[in-house]
Amino acid sequence: MLTISNMQVFYGAIKALDGISLEVKQGEIVTMIGANGAGKSTTIRAVSGLVRPRVGEIDFEGKPLHKLPPHEIVKLGIGQAPEGRRVFANMTVRENLELGAFTRTKHKDEVRADMEKAFTLFPRLKERELQSAGTLSGGEQQMLAIGRALMSRPRLLLLDEPSLGLAPFLVQSIFQIIRDINQQGVTILLVEQNANQALRIAHRGYVLESGRVVLADAAANLLQNDSVRKAYLGE
């Protein structure tokens, strides 16, 4: 579904990605793990068009992504819940969700139905529908960010650190929700610092280090891998 081949990204003179190649297949949850600054977020940002690779290609269902602007990429069916949630704090929960469906002007009824779906997925948000997003707690904001990304009906959902800064029991439920979303047929590319949790719900995983993929395997194998356990699982 998504193929990245030999991608290099630079921030000024600094090389952030040094030839990343990875693949996401239809229906999978694929996770990228690695330390801060390893290039996970940069990879996600390159897929959604926020940064441009200097070398390499990104291919989504046969269409090259690396030259498209971000809003075109959204239209192709890629949604993203960015790192740090980045909900529009000055708008209500409802407005945030409406913005998520910005590309789907023609189907008002469908959008309304999707909003109901988002509310059933996150009943918490329904309670706060008309509250401004800035007043939500961190967990609620994360739910909103994911719900907002789902409003564009993506076939591929990019999740950048969804558990960042959440209380442990919330982390649990966020991962449960990610699994649910996946079971409804959305392919997921997940970036996580919480390697343990991420590998538990993922089908496959990539380990990134200094802008390179150093290990790629089925998630279950990575969980058992000694060096991974040592470096990322704190053992």
Add this chain to the structure above:
Amino acid sequence: MQRTLKQIGVVIAVALGLYALDAVLNLHRNNIPVFNPFVLRILLLSGIYVTMAVSLNIVNGFTGQFSIGHAGFMAVGAYVGAAVTHLFPALHNGLGLMLSCIVGGTVAAIFGYLVGVPSLRLRGDYLAIVTLGFGEIIRVLLENTDKISFTQYMGGSIGFTGIPKLTNFFWVFGLAAIAIALSRNLKRSLHGLAFLSIREDEIAAGAMGVNTTRVKVTAFVLAAFLAGAAGSLYAHNEAFLEPKSFNFVLSINIVVMIVLGGLGSITGAVLTAVFFTAVPEYLRMANSGPIAQYYKDEYRLVTFALLLAVTMLLRPQGIFGRGELTLFRKRAEDIPDPNAADAKPTARSSVTARVLNCAQVTKKFGGLTAVDGLNIELRPGELVGLIGPNGAGKTTAFNLLTGVYEPTTGEILFDGAQLSGDRPTPPNRRIALLACDALLAGLGGYLIGTVIYSMPLSVPPSEVFSVFGMALKSGIVWTFVAIAIIISLISAPRRRRNLPGTRTFACSNLGISRTFQNIRLFPELTVLENVLVGAYGRRKTNVFSAMLQTPAMFREEQSARARARALLKEFSLDKQEREEARNLPYGDQRRLEIARALMTRPKLLLLDEPAAGMNPQEKVQLMALIRKVRDDFDLTILLIEHDMKLVMGICERIYVLDYGRIIAEGTPSEIRSNPRVIAAYLGEEMGDADGDGVADGQQKVSASSTAMNPSVG
């Protein structure tokens, strides 16, 4: 000694040269035309604008502030300088001209101080608009000089006539030479580096011990002085002044010169000043031939406009960038010092049992708590880690320790000195401050009251200031004064109660140094210059000795340079010392940041994710380096890091931060087995240890990336 003699020699030679040139040029007065007077005028104007451009370059180029009201300073200098010769006819000579330059420059410098002060709080375009507003206010004031009896001779909007024509080649180019020499000396010196560091990264500059406010104000004052002196020369050249010639367009002219020449480049400023004065003046004054037929003065400004746009699109750094053309390649700093200093400091071990003591420090952004009752104690020579999930408030904690933020409550003690917290202002000082506030408020009320009171009166414009006297008898005005004072006193219990927290540069000077999570080097300074900025906080010489290159300054710089080189060697960065910092590889940038922090001779070093973005091999080297630095430099180190291997490997003690609170403290092995830590950070499946609910989740917002806008919610 030899250097001083050489400097004096150069000054005398330049002066004599100018004097001789001036004498030759003056021959035309005896009807021996060497130069067409028209060409001479263009020359003199060019010289005056060279001074203007070079002086503005100190503010806009060196310090990176953006002033677009430089004509205001010139106007002040011009009018004050002209007033001096107008009031004292005995001064109609060269000495009088010099005196009027000095007086004009000084008054302009006072105005420069007044404009510099708002720059404490403003940056970028807000500052630009304030300087512009200042220029306009000056112009309006000058247009009203005829309404005040003792400035009536300035003629208001009609213009100031009858100024003696005293300006000549010698003084114009003498002043230009002084301006160029001073700013060149400044740029090369340690002080100049402090100016540049503000332009590069104001926050990092503060953390390296640069008093950013003071440096910015210094830049404004200096630039205003030179502009004022140039204004005085302008006045005595034109023999006529009118307020509207010192308008926004003139300020923009000067900005165009330095932007095109390259912000920060003295050479660029000089060349473009000459070019953009001489050519348009020539075109404007040519009164015959095709030029006079087709040329319109508007074309000059249209050209300026387009040049600005093109420069921004094609070469934003200007023609010369920050670089200079120098005739003398071999510069003082390149002479190797025979007795190279040791990078290691003399013993500076702390006297107290605690280097750092944070007690119940809390920081709230708006309603969100980023750090909540933080308690940290560091003993001398310890190497301590601070870990916790992203957004737990670690970086906020660093910012609190270094004075970037002031704690909402709680206090921080460093090496016996109280950095922040409950530090009541001494009562007598507080009373003085509050009295000042009340006085200012009363004055404001008086001004507003007077304007309102005076509206129905028909006062002739020339008597307008007698209104202020009449207002003293008016009940309305006194009501306004009373209300203003009452408001200021009612709000008094909340104001001026505590001393303001120690500012970043002061923390650095006390001995706390840091690195940043997202590397904050001075990107366009060289590696050596980056480290040298760290020496600024402990300098002993002042900015004047830098501009005059006194021997004391020279020695100090030599030793700073030697120490910086020694440090770079220690970090094996000495090969790249002339490289611009932004071009270094990532790992080198991280190490350079540590070297720069050490240059400030800290007692406590805060490292914010020093290993981020390094590969495993670099990380191993970094671990060794951190240990070595701690031992060699007799430091206490507190570091934030995500790499568990590194933290567990080198730290003697670890604090774990979660939701802005310390949830655990202990040796690495204790931390490793602490269930709460595992639950919060290491990611095992564990229940929520203390039932922190959603309310806590909310705290995270401020600490994580939304911190860009912490007031939301």
Add this chain to the structure above:
Amino acid sequence: MDYIQQLINGIQLGSVYALIAVGYTMVYGVLQFINFAHGDVYMVGAFAGLFTVTGFSATSVDSQAATVILCMILIVAFLVSMRGNWRNLKAIGLRLVGFGVAFALSGVFVGLLLRLAEKFFGSAAALGHHSVIVGGLLALVVSIVICAGIGVVIERAAYKPIRGTGRLTALITAIGISLLIENGSQAIVGARTQAYTIGSLPGGESLVSSSLILHIGNGSLQINKGALIVLCAALLLVTGLIYIVRYTKMGKAMRAVSFDREAAALMGINTDTVIAFTFLLGSALAGAGGFLNYGLTQFPFSPQTGVMFGLKAFVAAVLGGIGNLGGAVLGGIIMGIAETFVGISPFGTYKEAIAFVILIVILLFRPAGLLGKFTVEKV
């Protein structure tokens, strides 16, 4: 009574400030820079109104200057189009030929354009001559359309290429564009001040030029009808704008872009379009302001007028809290009232400085403005 009179004058001036200030505040909200050229767009609006009402004669302007300026712009366009392409001789050659042709034709083009303008404004003026309502509305629409177009062109041609290269770059470019419009139009239409009013059109006397006299107690209040129309129209337009920003889809996109441009792009919002739309709206209101403030009041204006008026409007936006539409309106009205009152006091000659005094006081004591929120820079 006199004070009420002046208060109304102040509010009327303030409403025009508000019209301009919302443009500054919107652009600042989205792009974080001061669009210096905004005041000049306002000035163009005044001229567009003038030409629509009184017609336009190609001989009254300096077509030679127009050609020269066009050629200068062409040179710039050539240089910019060569960016990063200096080694490619073929590209240079092709472009040189293209621009050579453009140079050769620039005189003809300017001539044609002026002729076209003459025709267009001539028929507009003829149409407007039937009644003051038609003439006024026509002038309003024309100045809105012309200014909206100019705003979008400025954004696309000058600001878009430098986006993301730093605030200083943007500020300098904006100053450049402002100088270009101001001095370009001065070279073409001349520096002299002009004045016009739609009151001279049929029916204008009673609708615009006369005064409304209210008797209150034993005093009477004289309100110029034109000023009243300016006030109402300005407030109506600002209300319309606020409606667009609050309740339409585009407005929502604008708010999203100004809050977080990247996140907005991830929603599928074309941020470039939204930014262009922001300029379009702001410039349209500035154009309307230009026509309203001069076409109904007979105040004199010249190509130089825009800069200072614009800067004062910017001060109004800062006063209200930059990025806040309601704040811009509030700030504008306060500015208008303050200026009017200082104007009638014996300190009237200091009137021009009052805006900047307010600015400095506000920035010192409440940098975020009256309704703004203070933000902390992230370290």
